[in-house]
Amino acid sequence: MLNLSAIKIALAERSLSQAAVAERCGVTREAVSNWLSGESIPRPAKLKLLAQALGLELGALMPRPRVEDPIVAYRTRTQTPMSTRARHAAEDMGRHLRQLMPFTGARQLFHPPTLKHCELDAAGIQEVAAWKRRELDLASEEVPSIQQLLRLLHEFGALLVPVFWNGDREGHEHALSIYLPDSRTYWVVINLACGEDDARYWLAHELAHCLTLHALQGEAAEAFAERFAHQLLLGPSATSSRTLAEACLGHAGPAGLSSLADITKAESVFGTPIFKALAAFQRAEGGRAPSFIASTLNISVQAANELSHTLWTRPPSAETDH
Template identity: 35%
Template sequence: MEKKLNTPKLQEAADSKGLNQTAIATELDVTRASVSKWLNGKSFPRPAELLKLGRLLGLKYADMVALSASRDEPLVAFRKRASCQTTDLHLERARNMGHFLKPLVEYLDVDPFMGPASLKNPSCDYGYLQDLAARIRRELDIAEKAPFDFKDLIDLFHKHQAVIIPTLWGHKTKHENALHIHLPESQTTWIYLNLDVEIHDFKFWMAHELGHVLTVDLLREKKNEEAEDFADAFAGALLFPEPLAKRCFEDYKRERTDQGRLKVLGKWAKDHVISPFSVYKETEKFAESNGSPFTAIDGVSLHSYIAIFNKQFKTLGTALFDGKEPTADQFMRVVQDCFDTQVYSALSRYVRDKEPGSGTIATILGVNPMDARAYLEAFSI
């Protein structure tokens, strides 16, 4: 991170104390030109001068200094749990993970000349999203009414030079269920996906992260809320596009009770391996876009039904490992088969060449130190 003075805050404090640049220079025993450069962002005071300036203006270090991302600072986005708040600590930890990922880039099989394509003017407009979803399906030769397969999502990640890093972060204990880290210098993206979730939610999160891959410029421009809104809207349109929502709406409007409508949502959700909530929202959007009346379901009833629906299915991690704790070697073999990720082959060569410690492996893979040592041993075999 690059340090710079929070000049608006400094100027506000100076004004409140009736201090101009000349007065500040006199109090700090520096030239007026030095103070001018500080307040114009052209230079940064030395530590002793910064301390004196803070005392003079009555400001703490955190109020005086702003951190700005350098051009190659990792860009991050979280698919967090609904009740969680993303803090500066979360962001700092994620960016730190990004710095540890940088040495792995040279071990990836990515195009060294061409970066991944991104959307020119991403929009949450219904028509825009439907056209985009239809185009992606045509390019992958997926029928407009067919389920979007996990393999198709994985292929899109590969196409856009995104590396999937599967994790077992627990069912309800961690801040995020997915973490997106983009490295601007190499134009590579690293997607951490928590396997300890129901498969219907997992597919949506994969599509959500793909939305971030396509709109990394929004993260670069610090438009994180716009990026999250787009990723959610994109995932819904891609997995349950208008042709499907239209058919679902026809079934939905024939029902006269919430119980009947919920069954309709559940049927479509099972057929397309997505959450009933996603089906509900996309059906509602279809109705609104066509000016058709839509009968909403009571929120308590909807979320109660979704909770019951989810209990029918194991988490993806439980299904993949039969409910047992996998060894490091077993985990890598299984998820390699499922996600065709480059991370383990890259890490294996990196470990052989650089001999990193277990702390580095723990940071890169998002595992605890004990598990990291097991991974190091597996790479050494």
């Protein structure tokens, strides 16, 4: 939704009519009327023209959520924005992850390295992607590996959450980013059931959200992330038929992470504190918490119950090595 109060102030300060804004944005007056009534949101290109017409920064056009609210971003497999139901599920994940923060051992001593200016122009996005490719020392047509993309996310300070989402419920997609403003922590959830090649794209996509720290919102944020991911992954298309689970865990896996061997392997590959934190949370609660785990990871109660049991029976000493 647009920041309507900021827009109305800008219109008054510049004595701009809806007709004048429509002309500058190359749309009909009806379209502008729909924007200002909250019935629709401009596409990324029109959003940029609207910001220019009003003399506002692009980020100022989208209202900032309350500081305590989790900020989430992902797109569905069909590249459409998330539904209200899926957004609520993602925000609920964020609220549960916030409760896990004391158990992660994560410390944010510095602000993450984010972009000073977030624009949708092709040259700027190409420059950002080229900067990250130089950090990885990639050849001109070399495609970054899963491990290299994970390294970029770790260097940013993102906390990774590997899960199995098999598409049987709404909100189960390939990747999701959750920013918790109060702790300044960024969580990236990645679906182990997606293809290895898809995983490269989604990791790059979520990295873009990290770098902007949600200074861009809605369609503009997704457009930036999509263009950045394509620029970062320059090179010939990969042709792997493996899933991310096969690439990282060595097998296709069941419909969830439940065995101690898989959990230990995931901790090693993704450098994730999530399982240690969930185990510590259960111990602090004095018993197993499958419902909490189901909401935290947005997985089925059955899968959460199996994971809860494994974490409850896992010796605490086994967690100190990861």
